[in-house]
Amino acid sequence: ENEKYHWYYEGRNGWWKYDERSNVDLESAFNSNEAQCLLLLAGTLYVVDLQNNIQIRRNDPTKRRRIKRDLTTLPSKGIAGIKIL
Numbered sequence: 830e831n832e833k834y835h836w837y838y839e840g841r842n843g844w845w846k847y848d849e850r851s852n853v854d855l856e857s858a859f860n861s862n863e864a865q866c867l868l869l870l871a872g873t874l875y876v877v878d879l880q881n882n883i884q885i886r887r888n889d890p891t892k893r894r895r896i897k898r899d900l901t902t903l904p905s906k907g908i909a910g911i912k913i914l
């Protein structure tokens with residue numbers, strides 16, 4: 830699909846796009862007005878808090894990142910840790 834919006838998580842100096850599967854889950858949770866969305870990212874469980882726009886590692890809540898839903902055309906570092914060259 831060519832969706833207008835995508836979900837992003839914060840990197841060191843810019844934003845990464847979520848992988849497509851996670852993006853679908855986040856869109857679904859967002860459109861259903863759910864408070865949270867649970868994601869399995871590279872074998873690690875994260876809670877995405879959609880009210881405060883943060884992603885939190887479930888087994889270590891000190892590990893958190895800002896997230897945002899923004900235009901798909903936004904310049905980003907890449908997708909889920911895969912860099913755009």
Ligand code: V3L
Pocket residue numbers: 838839840841842843845847848870871884886892893894906909910911
């Ligand atoms: N999707 C994919 N990997 C993730 C995600 C996610 N939503 N969240 C965390 N990780 P933490 P720079 C990121 C990875 O938050 O140079 C990037 O994708 C995370 O990967 O402490 O700082 C890059 O691969 C990290 O490797 O739980 O911008 C990498 O950081 C690991 O999970 C470097 O990006 C621990 O993250």
